Amino acid sequence: MVAVSLSGRSKLWVLIKRFILRLIGGLIQKRNLNFQANSTMGICTSSEKFVQECRYTHAATEKLGVLLVNIGGPENLNGVQPFLCNLFADPDVIRLPKLFKFLQRPLAKLISILLALKTKQRYAAIGGGSPLRRITDEQADALRTALEAKNLHANVYVGMRYWYPFMEEAIQQIKRDRITKLVLLPLFPQFSISTTGSSIRVLQRIFMLLSKFEKPEEVLIFFSAHGVPVSYDQNAGDPYKDQIEECIYLIMRELKARYQSRLGPVQWLKPYTNEVLVELGRKDLADAVVEALPSAKSLSILRETAKESDCR
Ligand SMILES: C=CC1=C(C)c2cc3[nH]c(cc4nc(cc5[nH]c(cc1n2)c(C)c5CCC(=O)O)C(CCC(=O)O)=C4C)c(C)c3C=C
Numbered sequence: 500m501v502a503v504s505l506s507g508r509s510k511l512w513v514l515i516k517r518f519i520l521r522l523i524g525g526l527i528q529k530r531n532l533n534f535q536a537n538s539t540m541g542i543c544t545s546s547e548k549f550v551q552e553c554r555y556t557h558a559a560t561e562k563l564g565v566l567l568v569n570i571g572g573p574e575n576l577n578g579v580q581p582f583l584c585n586l587f588a589d590p591d592v593i594r595l596p597k598l599f600k601f602l603q604r605p606l607a608k609l610i611s612i613l614l615a616l617k618t619k620q621r622y623a624a625i626g627g628g629s630p631l632r633r634i635t636d637e638q639a640d641a642l643r644t645a646l647e648a649k650n651l652h653a654n655v656y657v658g659m660r661y662w663y664p665f666m667e668e669a670i671q672q673i674k675r676d677r678i679t680k681l682v683l684l685p686l687f688p689q690f691s692i693s694t695t696g697s698s699i700r701v702l703q704r705i706f707m708l709l710s711k712f713e714k715p716e717e718v719l720i721f722f723s724a725h726g727v728p729v730s731y732d733q734n735a736g737d738p739y740k741d742q743i744e745e746c747i748y749l750i751m752r753e754l755k756a757r758y759q760s761r762l763g764p765v766q767w768l769k770p771y772t773n774e775v776l777v778e779l780g781r782k783d784l785a786d787a788v789v790e791a792l793p794s795a796k797s798l799s800i801l802r803e804t805a806k807e808s809d810c811r
């Protein structure tokens with residue numbers, strides 16, 4: 500046990516912190532958790548069911564993945580405050596009434612800052628960071644080995660709820676690996692809304708997005724990138740166009756690029772977003788419009804799509 504002596508001023512600070520945390524606690528409300536079964540996701544509750552799942556999947560030539568889910572934890576002290584912020588930003592951890600939902604992020608930030616020092620001391624006392632990632636990776640390796648020993652084929656992934664590797668990253672990998680059936684294996688020893696419940700919600704959100712479309716396999720995704728004058732590409736050796744094309748190719752092989760943000764009378768990279776959109780609009784084909792470079796989310800695509808939808 501570590502004894503910490505506090506000056507009068509820091510005692511007052513502790514009291515203020517306690518008061519704020521109590522106040523926040525009072526705002527937190529109980530809500531019911533409403534789960535919906537999802538056909539593409541199995542939740543493993545017993546080892547027997549899991550083995551059945553593998554055998555069935557093997558027989559049906561599906562590609563099975565197992566996602567080990569855990570809370571995650573900061574590997575060093577720098578990660579403590581952002582980790583806490585992720586944790587408290589989860590509406591399954593701080594359960595605010597609907598009316599106060601807009602406070603979720605600012606509250607998470609505030610609480611994480613208030614708790615950071617004390618939490619850092621805790622992590623410092625166990626070696627300066629959480630061992631959870633290492634332990635969970637070891638569990639994943641052990642599961643892989645055990646499955647192979649039984650001649651059962653499944654890719655094993657690790658996804659953390661509040662820290663690296665995040666569940667969202669694991670899902671991206673699962674999609675890249677074209678897993679057709681996913682078993683979610685929460686490593687929390689007991690069920691709680693704040694642990695297993697929250698992890699299931701993340702997956703539900705991701706899979707709900709895909710299931711919004713009646714035939715997800717037929718969804719047309721439309722990429723649009725900022726354009727440059729053709730002379731950049733053809734005379735000045737600008738690699739932009741090639742990189743955009745490659746980027747899109749890597750994201751989704753079957754898609755073609757369209758270009759927006761044309762300026763002036765000269766010819767820009769074609770086909771132009773606005774022209775293709777009108778064409779797609781006529782055919783009622785576009786299900787989604789995607790920016791090729793998410794980091795450069797520009798107003799231009801919104802402006803051009805708005806312009807065209809006005810025309811319709
Ligand atoms: C497995 C059961 C767990 C439940 C239920 C749970 C609920 C819960 N936790 C917090 C706040 C914190 N949890 C923290 C760390 C932490 N929590 C669990 C497990 C459960 N939490 C684990 C395994 C860990 C350690 C992660 C790691 O770094 O290895 C922390 C930060 C550390 C600390 O201060 O102890 C906080 C804060 C809430 C509010 C909550 C339910 C509402």
Ligand SMILES: [Fe+2]
């Ligand atoms: Fe916890």
